[in-house]
Amino acid sequence: MLFRRIYQFLIVYSIGLISLLLIKTALSLSDYVIPGFGLILETFQEVFDTYFLDAMNTMSVTVLGQCVSIALAFGVGIAGRRSSWMGSFIKVTAYNIQAYPIVALAPIIFILLGDGFISRLLIASMICYFPLLLSVLGIMATPVEDIEHFYIITGRMRWQLEVKIRAFENLSKLTTVISGSATLAMAGTIVAEFIAANAGIGYSIRVALYQSDLAKILIALFLIGIIISIYQGCLETLGEQIKTRWSVSKGGNPR
Amino acid sequence: MHLECKNLNFTYPENDVPVIQNLSFLIKNPGFNAVFGPSGVGKTSLAKLIAKMDTHFTGTIVTQDMDIILYSYNQERLPGWSGTGSHLDKVTPEGKHPLKDQLIDIFELKPILRSRFSKLSMGQQNRINLVRYLLQDFDLLIMDESLANVDEKLRETIILSIKDLFADKMFLYISHNLMEVSSFCREILVFGKPSGNKTCSIIQGRDYIKGYAPDKQSLDRTMLEIMNAV
Numbered sequence: 001m002l003f004r005r006i007y008q009f010l011i012v013y014s015i016g017l018i019s020l021l022l023i024k025t026a027l028s029l030s031d032y033v034i035p036g037f038g039l040i041l042e043t044f045q046e047v048f049d050t051y052f053l054d055a056m057n058t059m060s061v062t063v064l065g066q067c068v069s070i071a072l073a074f075g076v077g078i079a080g081r082r083s084s085w086m087g088s089f090i091k092v093t094a095y096n097i098q099a100y101p102i103v104a105l106a107p108i109i110f111i112l113l114g115d116g117f118i119s120r121l122l123i124a125s126m127i128c129y130f131p132l133l134l135s136v137l138g139i140m141a142t143p144v145e146d147i148e149h150f151y152i153i154t155g156r157m158r159w160q161l162e163v164k165i166r167a168f169e170n171l172s173k174l175t176t177v178i179s180g181s182a183t184l185a186m187a188g189t190i191v192a193e194f195i196a197a198n199a200g201i202g203y204s205i206r207v208a209l210y211q212s213d214l215a216k217i218l219i220a221l222f223l224i225g226i227i228i229s230i231y232q233g234c235l236e237t238l239g240e241q242i243k244t245r246w247s248v249s250k251g252g253n254p255r
Numbered sequence: 256m257h258l259e260c261k262n263l264n265f266t267y268p269e270n271d272v273p274v275i276q277n278l279s280f281l282i283k284n285p286g287f288n289a290v291f292g293p294s295g296v297g298k299t300s301l302a303k304l305i306a307k308m309d310t311h312f313t314g315t316i317v318t319q320d321m322d323i324i325l326y327s328y329n330q331e332r333l334p335g336w337s338g339t340g341s342h343l344d345k346v347t348p349e350g351k352h353p354l355k356d357q358l359i360d361i362f363e364l365k366p367i368l369r370s371r372f373s374k375l376s377m378g379q380q381n382r383i384n385l386v387r388y389l390l391q392d393f394d395l396l397i398m399d400e401s402l403a404n405v406d407e408k409l410r411e412t413i414i415l416s417i418k419d420l421f422a423d424k425m426f427l428y429i430s431h432n433l434m435e436v437s438s439f440c441r442e443i444l445v446f447g448k449p450s451g452n453k454t455c456s457i458i459q460g461r462d463y464i465k466g467y468a469p470d471k472q473s474l475d476r477t478m479l480e481i482m483n484a485v
Contacts, residue, residue, distance in 0.1 A: 146332045150384075153306065153325055154391050156346070168336055246336050 001240065002233030009229040013222060020218075035215040043215035051204055051216075055223040058189050058200040059231065061117065065124030066185040069132055070178060072125070077136030078163055091141070094133050102126045103191055110196040120192040120200065127188030128181040135177040139170040168246065175239025179232045186228050256320040256425055257283040258305065258395065263314035265300055274300045278314070278455055282425070282442050287418050289428045289436040289460065291481060292446030298429045302326055302397045305427070321394035321425065328399040331384045333372040339383050340368030347390050354420075358386045361416045363409060378404040382413070389417065396421075399429040414439045415465045437477040438463050445484040456484045 017040075024034040031039055080090030106123050113119045140163065147165050151157040167174060193202025201220050208216035263278040274297040282288050290298045303309050305316060306326035318324060333342045347355045359365055362382045367375055372383065385401045402410045417426065418439070427444075430436050436443050440460035447454055458480050461473060 146330055147334055149326075149328075149331055150346075150387065153308075154346075154388075164336075165334055168334065 001236045002230065005229040005233035005236070006226065009225045013225055017218065032212070033214070035218075040215045040218055043213070044219050047216055047219060051201065051220055051223055054199070054201040054204045055220070055227050058186070058193065058202060058224075059227050061120045061124055061189045061200065062182065062185045062228075063231070065121050065189060066128055066178075066182055068121070068125040069129035069181065069185065072129055073132040073136045076133055077140045078159070080137050081140035081162075081166075083141075087141070091137055094130065094137060097130065102130070102188075106192060106195050109192075115196045115198050117199075120189055120197050123192035124185045124188035127191070128184035131184060132177060132181045135173070139173060140166055142166065144169045171239070171243045171246070175236060175243070179235040179239065182232050182235060183228060186224065186231075190224070256285055256394065257281060257317070258321065258425065258427075259315075259317040259319070260301075260305075261315040261317070263301075263304070263312060263316065265297070265304060265309075265312040267300075268311070275304075275312070276454075280444055280455060280457055282427075282444070282457070285423050285425050286441040286462070287414065287426045287428060287439060289430060289440035289443045290446070291430065291433070291436050291443050292485060293448055294431075296446035296448070298446060299328070299399055302399055302427065302429060305395070306397055318395065323391075323393045324395045324397070325388055325391060325393045326397040326399065327385060327388040327401050329377075329381050329384075329401055329403040332380070333383065333387075335371070335373060337372075338369055339364075339372055339375070342372075343368070343383070343387060343390070346387050348392065351390050355386070355390055357420070358389055362386055362413060376404070378406065381405060382409075385413075389421070393424060395425045395427065397427045397429070400431070401428075402430070410435065411439075415463070415467075419465055433478055433481060434474075437461060437474055437481060438469070443481060445481055447485060458484060 020034050021037060023029070024036070035043070076090060076094065080087045080094065102123070105126070106119075109119050109122055113122065144165050147169070148157065148162065151161060189200065190202035190205070193200035194206050197203050201224055205217055205220045208214075208220065259281045261279050263275055264273055265275040266273040278297075278301070290301065292298055300309075303326065304312050305318070306324050308326060333339060337345070343355060343359075359368070362385070364379075364382060364386065367379055367383070372380060375383070381401055381403055382405060385398065388396060388398075388401075402413060405413070414428075414435070428436065428440060438461050441462040443458045443460045445456050445458055447456075458477065461470070461477055463469070
């Protein structure tokens with residue numbers, strides 16, 4: 001799964017790069033507009049170390065932001081799963097808030113909290129939180145009647161058991177949603193860095209943009225892509241392992 | 256102990272046509288009873304009303320001396336993270352482990368206790384499911400096709416054992432097997448076809464117990480009575 005993600009990214013990136021080089025050749029564009037392959041390689045050697053650290057910096061905020069949003073989404077999703085007044089209120093509020101473009105709130109966050117780590121973390125979490133919340137809410141609010149019936153009618157049902165049943169039955173869906181939300185968290189962090197932060201790969205892209213240096217931007221995109229592919233691949237592999245262990249070890253062994 | 260329905264009416268919210276209309280019957284004393292009738296006449300709906308899973312009905316349901324009513328059906332599943340044996344251990348109340356072992360023997364479940372529920376055949380799944388209900392405290396257990404896909408010989412053994420082991424409990428067995436309900440059930444609540452003008456009637460079954468000697472003539476008579484009532 002991990003390698004498939006990397007291959008897929010490398011193929012897409014190569015197609016994009018080749019297309020750019022073809023456009024450059026076809027329209028006889030200068031290196032200033034679209035750099036040649038040699039210049040891209042040269043820039044790669046020049047900025048790789050700095051950009052790699054920047055990308056890792058962004059990645060750390062992404063991972064942390066995603067963890068925060070997963071925790072929040074599960075907390076709110078579990079609280080809002082009931083068909084009670086409070087459950088409905090949480091669901092309606094979540095659906096309405098997610099309709100608002102969170103990126104538009106970024107300037108307010110930067111004004112209030114400055115351009116440091118917390119602002120990036122907050123924006124990353126907020127961007128990945130709502131789609132995650134909607135999926136978790138959907139999963140947690142849908143009863144698995146053929147399993148839950150026994151526990152309900154015998155009075156054994158507890159909220160922890162209900163959450164466990166619904167999470168287990170939707171493990172593939174949850175894994176996909178969580179690994180998909182990694183991209184959103186990364187996008188959130190980069191957008192935050194792009195707008196006003198003073199660190200990270202988004203900030204480096206902003207600097208490269210002001211310099212009109214497409215080679216640097218291409219290298220930044222390569223690093224972002226490869227790092228997020230590895231991260232998503234790891235998340236998917238982890239999800240698969242959790243699913244296998246959860247069902248096989250307990251199912252195969254009665255005690 | 257008695258179960259009585261008086262002028263029961265029930266319509267599903269999304270439907271205009273009532274599933275149950277003016278249903279009245281009385282089943283007294285513990286025993287193994289059946290609900291019989293064609294598909295769509297409201298057997299499962301009635302079971303759910305009796306089990307208090309739905310309260311949107313008119314009329315009265317009296318469940319005298321029956322505090323715990325359980326409803327089991329044939330498509331239930333066990334949680335996927337747990338082995339069947341492990342699950343049975345977990346849901347067996349304190350002091351009922353000897354009964355659990357006895358039921359495992361009767362239901363021939365020993366070879367599959369280490370298996371995952373999803374890997375079992377439908378008959379095995381239904382047997383495991385029914386055992387866990389029998390291990391709970393109950394006064395009335397509604398078995399909605401709970402022995403579907405179980406082979407006939409084993410089904411007979413299971414029913415006779417249930418009657419023997421739980422003689423002080425009331426059962427409502429929903430089944431489409433005419434021979435089975437006629438042979439083993441005490442009272443059979445027969446629903447008429449929805450299109451016909453027949454309503455609901457109670458017919459006395461043969462109520463065979465362990466070691467019975469089948470009386471073909473009276474069994475045929477009971478089956479005929481049921482068929483006429485449908």
